[in-house]
Amino acid sequence: MAVESVAPPATPRATDARSILRKVGLFTYLRGWKVWSSYRAQVALTIVSWLVPVFLYFVLAGFLDSSGAVLPSLNGTPYISFFVIGLAFQGFVSNLVGLLAQRIRNEQMMGTLELIFLSPTTPGGILVYSSIFGVVLNIIAAVVILGVGVGLLGVHLAVSWGPAILATVLLAVSSTGLSLVAAAFILWTKQGNPVALFFATFTQFFAGVLFPVAALPSGIQWLANTVPLTFGLDALRPTLLNGASLASVAPALGWMAVYAAITIPLGLWLFGRALRLTKIEGTVATY
């Protein structure tokens, strides 16, 4: 059969500011809120999971006070204030690190991942849009834990807002690289996420969440410097509890920026490789 020439390409609908905002709404409201809130038991248990650790460690703090145990390097900060900030932001970071992997996994299970990747929306865009609802939920969780700490457990906040917000944003950004690495794992292996497992368990112990890093055996204290949460808490505790200035937390903020500059390109590269591998193996639609 004779082929004259290639047909002139039809022009697809362009991506503009309105379509980007629309996608934010679709991913956040329809895909995020409407699907999440339709599982009522999950909503109730999620809220319970935010609150249980706070009360658990409140009991522990009472026990430590009555036993006269002294934790080093709290610099006069009450232990309840110390762990409330630690738990609020450990949950925030832990969920953030697992967030993209969880979104990818959900789409794999629902069978929609292939169709989403088939659309003209770029994989990078899909990751950003998918994460917004989870980030909002994580922020709410952190605020709820802080609220319980302030309202019920007597935590006294003296916030320097600018540095605290900057520290929170940098903590989120510096955790994004790890989130991309975790998403790459799940995209390729489907199940088994070592990055999220590492964050959900080990960071509580060696990132200064429940007790200061100085309380760790000296041989493993270096582990604390491998995660951005340690630096995030170093910046957030003084800015939320003591109204510390930007200059005093600048070193911690700087380390988080360096961490982000290394892990985000690495995460993007790994995610691209994982997507390519799944397209070679033909496993985008499998779970």
Added chain:
Amino acid sequence: MVSAIEVRDLTKSFDTPGAFPWSRRAAPTLALDRATFDVAAGEIFALIGPNGAGKTTLLKILSTILLPTSGTARILGYDVVEEEAAARARLALVTNSERSFYYRLSGWENLRFFCGLYNMDAREVERTARPIAERLGLDEPLLRRAYRTYSTGTQRKLQFLRAFVLDTPVLFLDEPTSSLDPVSAEEVRAVISKECRDRHQTVVLSANNLVDVERLADRVAMIHRGRLEMFGAPPSSRGATCVRLIVRADEAQTLAAGERWRASHPPDAVPELEAEERAGGTTVLRYWAVDPSRLLPSLLEALRAAGLDVDQVDLRPFVLEEEFLRRVDTGRDEPSVEVGP
């Protein structure tokens, strides 16, 4: 012909991993072997073949969600590997799986979400969807219900609705009427035919239901063991019917008698005969004709004159099935054959 899809030497092999990383790997599986073809703009092109032949593999490579091992494919001039994003923006895929929507959202919400990924707003989605939804039998109350309450047929119809609302110039359909009852299948065929023809949409469909191919396709190719084996218009669209005679004789005797019968007619007045020996001392003799009964009495007479008994005579209107069975049975090592006009 103006080509919308160009496929050249497209090959895909899959590695077969061992049970453990240190296990010895099996030889790669060749799913698609140097496929080469063009699909004209506005054409409906069908792929048939046994399960596992490579139909879905080909559709997924063309849809950019599977990378080929070698060869090239272009959608409206855009390479599906090198210019993946541009190609992707111009195509839609209807898979054969019902798991392609959010079960907790309604039909409308799902349409708004997926069409939003193609930069469509809600009003445009609803305006485009309503008339097509009506033709597919998807009414307003149904579209407002949660997807999880839909029957399998309704779930499949929503996939078609999504694809037509997207209105991409190229559309891939993987087994379009699987899971549909005969009435729904006919509704879907009617909508595919009307929508695609009206929009001058280029369609590649894979089908196990050969009625889809007979009713919809302009041309058909068969994939068998990863190789494209034939091209042409579906036989029924040429107005032909397949006549099969089961003759109690071996292949050589049957063909000899048949050729004597052909020789007694002007060459243009009689069709080619095909013979295939079967177990039990019988041979299937076939021919294709627009008016099958015209020549049948004289052929029966010629066979009887040669001393051959005819056990059975079949007339098959959907001759693609006959062609399919014949090629899967006997054509395993045949090269690609041009059977179309």
